[in-house]
Amino acid sequence: MKNTKKIKYNLVLGFASEALTILLGILVPRLVLTSYGSETNGLLNSVTQVYSYVALLEAGVGTATVQALYKTIATKGKDDTNAVLAATNKYYHRTGLLYLVAILIFSIAYPLIVKTDLPLSTIVLVIIFNGLGNVINYFFQAKYFLLLQAEGKSYIKTSLTMFTNVFKNVMKIILMTFGFDVVFVQAIAMAVSLIQMIYILWYIRKHYQWIDLKVTPNTKAISQSKNVLVHQVSGLIFNNTDNIVLSIFCGLKTVSVYAMYNLFYTMINTAQVTVSGSVVFLLGQTFHSDKKRFIKLYDCYEVYYLALTFALYSVTTFFILPFMKLYTKGVNDIDYINQYLPYLFAVIGLLSSGRNAPNNVIGFAEHFKQTQYRSIIEAIINISVSIISVMYFGIYGVLFGTIAALLYRTNDIIIYANKKILQRSVWIAYKRWIANIVVFVIVQFLSRFIILDLSSYWKVFLWAVPYTAATFIIYFGVASLLDIETAKFAIQLAIEKIKGRKA
Numbered sequence: 279m280k281n282t283k284k285i286k287y288n289l290v291l292g293f294a295s296e297a298l299t300i301l302l303g304i305l306v307p308r309l310v311l312t313s314y315g316s317e318t319n320g321l322l323n324s325v326t327q328v329y330s331y332v333a334l335l336e337a338g339v340g341t342a343t344v345q346a347l348y349k350t351i352a353t354k355g356k357d358d359t360n361a362v363l364a365a366t367n368k369y370y371h372r373t374g375l376l377y378l379v380a381i382l383i384f385s386i387a388y389p390l391i392v393k394t395d396l397p398l399s400t401i402v403l404v405i406i407f408n409g410l411g412n413v414i415n416y417f418f419q420a421k422y423f424l425l426l427q428a429e430g431k432s433y434i435k436t437s438l439t440m441f442t443n444v445f446k447n448v449m450k451i452i453l454m455t456f457g458f459d460v461v462f463v464q465a466i467a468m469a470v471s472l473i474q475m476i477y478i479l480w481y482i483r484k485h486y487q488w489i490d491l492k493v494t495p496n497t498k499a500i501s502q503s504k505n506v507l508v509h510q511v512s513g514l515i516f517n518n519t520d521n522i523v524l525s526i527f528c529g530l531k532t533v534s535v536y537a538m539y540n541l542f543y544t545m546i547n548t549a550q551v552t553v554s555g556s557v558v559f560l561l562g563q564t565f566h567s568d569k570k571r572f573i574k575l576y577d578c579y580e581v582y583y584l585a586l587t588f589a590l591y592s593v594t595t596f597f598i599l600p601f602m603k604l605y606t607k608g609v610n611d612i613d614y615i616n617q618y619l620p621y622l623f624a625v626i627g628l629l630s631s632g633r634n635a636p637n638n639v640i641g642f643a644e645h646f647k648q649t650q651y652r653s654i655i656e657a658i659i660n661i662s663v664s665i666i667s668v669m670y671f672g673i674y675g676v677l678f679g680t681i682a683a684l685l686y687r688t689n690d691i692i693i694y695a696n697k698k699i700l701q702r703s704v705w706i707a708y709k710r711w712i713a714n715i716v717v718f719v720i721v722q723f724l725s726r727f728i729i730l731d732l733s734s735y736w737k738v739f740l741w742a743v744p745y746t747a748a749t750f751i752i753y754f755g756v757a758s759l760l761d762i763e764t765a766k767f768a769i770q771l772a773i774e775k776i777k778g779r780k781a
Contacts, residue, residue: 298440302447307541308605309454311534316611317394318460320530321401323537324392324521325408339369340424345644346496347428348562356488359425361496366421368495374416381409394530400461407464411471419478425486430559434481436552438474446470519664520676527668531612536673538606538614542598543623546590550631553586558638565642573700577764578771580635581710585757587631588714592721592753593746595624600732622677628718629684636695636707643699652694656687713760717753 310319343366350358385405389398426434446467453463482489520540524533561579564572598620606614640649664679671678692711696704730741758765 298444302444302451303541303545304605306447306450306454307538309451310460311606311609313454313457314460316531316534316609317396318400319537320525320533321392321394321396321404322408322460323540324525324530324533325388325405339366339373340420341641342646343421343424344428345562345641347425348559348642349566351428352563352566357493358496360488360490360493363421363425363489364491364493365495365497366424367491370416370420374413377409377416378413381406381413384409392525392530396530400459403461404464407461407468410468414471414475418475422478422482422486425489428559428562432559435478438477442470442474445473519660520680523664523668523676523679524673527665528672532673535612535614535616536676538602539598539616539619539623542601543591543594543627546594546627547631549590550583550587550634554583554634554638561638562642565639574764574767575771576635576639576700577761578768580707581757581761581764582754582768583635584632584710584714585753587628587634588718589746589750589753591624591627591631592718592725592749593742594627595620595722596725596728596745597732597738597742601735601738604735604738616673618674619677622674622681626677626680626684629681629688632711632714633688633691636691639695639699640691645694645699648698649690649694652687652690656683659683659686709760710757713756714753717756721749721752 307319310322343362346362347359350362385402388405389401392401394401423435426432449466449470450463453466520536521533524536557579561572561575564575599615599617602614640646660679660683662679663682664676667675667678669675692707693704696702696707730737732738732741758768
């Protein structure tokens with residue numbers, strides 16, 4: 279299949295999946311809040327975040343595998359691909375066993391430290407059922423998803439995940455509507471994960487008959503997984519430390535407030551990951567085959583990915599509070615409306631998502647070892663500032679810690695990728711950032727004077743359409759005007775792709 283079709287399938291299925299995920303992601307937490315209360319909602323979010331840390335047992339082998347597969351796929355070496363997959367398979371079997379042990383330890387330790395009035399049995403069983411799905415993933419399917427990702431066939435995983443998530447969440451909605459216990463709901467959701475495993479094993483057996491996991495493993499190909507681990511720790515810290523710190527110092531109800539805002543901003547990030555995942559395989563393969571063409575493609579990616587990032591967070595920040603008032607109506611055990619949280623979450627989203635392009639360059643070049651100490655510094659900043667600040671500023675404190683870490687690391691990634699790998703002036707990237715920041719500030723300032731009737735979900739959606747369209751035109755227009763050559767190449771690329779030729 280041609281790369282153009284892969285990108286098309288990835289984008290179409292990716293956005294379809296994201297649309298359903300957003301819809302169900304809005305319905306299910308609302309039902310959790312109204313059916314079980316803020317404390318149970320906080321528990322579910324905290325457990326999910328803790329498992330993100332437990333996933334460190336994977337030790338970066340996923341990222342290392344994908345980068346290694348970019349090379350073997352670019353050179354069409356099936357034997358080399360088998361050797362990489364064999365090494366990954368061996369590692370994941372060990373990871374599955376360790377993950378199972380971690381689940382048992384977590385289910386015993388977590389109830390002892392968290393502030394909650396929930397029954398001990400509920401906490402333990404929720405933890406166990408939430409973790410078993412990942413054990414299945416490591417043992418049976420994770421390695422195959424990595425292969426599909428490296429080949430640009432993310433749409434296979436996306437469509438499968440979309441189906442299982444819809445089925446899983448529909449089951450949750452039905453069970454909660456009829457008053458079933460939260461433990462039973464989590465158990466059924468875990469069981470649905472088996473559907474995904476069965477399908478992917480069938481798909482690989484049918485379409486990849488040449489795969490042989492019994493060949494001699496190429497452990498050297500994924501040897502940088504330990505270095506990748508350091509980077510993953512950093513990523514997990516600024517994504518997940520906040521919930522853990524809040525659950526210990528402020529309680530699960532405060533975690534629930536944080537989780538509600540994080541839910542919607544995470545949806546924006548997921549939409550961006552869909553776009554990135556649809557084209558990043560092409561960048562990764564081109565990096566190893568044609569550096570001159572890669573620079574042109576990279577500039578297009580960075581310019582318009584930044585514009586997309588700032589536009590999406592601009593829209594979300596404007597509509598989040600009116601939507602949150604509607605969403606949490608009737609939930610009175612804690613106040614969910616806070617005028618400052620949207621801006622803090624927006625800053626975090628801009629800094630973490632905006633650095634995607636240069637961060638990918640570091641990955642393509644496999645400079646994990648060279649940059650790992652920088653990730654350690656990021657982790658130290660995040661943890662130390664969050665713990666100190668939460669005691670003085672509560673929920674704001676953990677966000678201050680995340681922002682402090684991101685300010686350091688995002689700038690470091692931009693400088694390193696441009697100077698060390700792309701070997702060009704860092705101001706090329708900074709000019710793009712400055713332009714988007716200026717537009718963001720102007721848009722937020724002018725939006726304060728826009729008075730809209732947002733008293734219902736329908737009215738929020740109705741006004742969001744023209745507001746989003748106008749915001750996208752502004753950001754993409756400014757980006758194109760400031761990078762004329764990149765804009766010309768993007769137009770040329772689109773035209774020639776339509777005609778079936780290579781730009």
